[in-house]
Amino acid sequence: MNINDSAVSQDGALKVTLTAFDPARGKGQIRIEELVEKWGWFYVTVKFAAGGQNRIDYKTWDVHKTPVYEVSTTVRNDSVSAIEIVLAGSV
Secondary structure, three states: OOOOOEEEOOOOOEEEEEEEEEOOOOEEEEEEEEOOOOOEEEEEEEEEOOOOEEEEEEEOOOOOOOOEEEEEOOOOOOOEEEEEEEEEEEO
16 A cells, blocks of 8 residues: 555445555554544554554544554564455444
8 A cells, every 4th residue: 555545444434544654664654534424433454565464443432532543563664555444333
């Protein structure tokens, strides 16, 4: 994936965009946008080419949530291969 590439959940409720990634440091950022009002929780998984992954449990009703999340890998010069969004449950 490249910077500013996005993934949208199958139900169209969330959009996740890779906003930054430094392969040398193994650190980056994603931005989560709610496209429709829906009470649910989602698993947002950022997958790396070397096989690692970061999972964020995102709850739409959480008043303390932030739209920007840090992602990282311990493998230097790795890259983000995919972003997967799974609806885990809804209210």
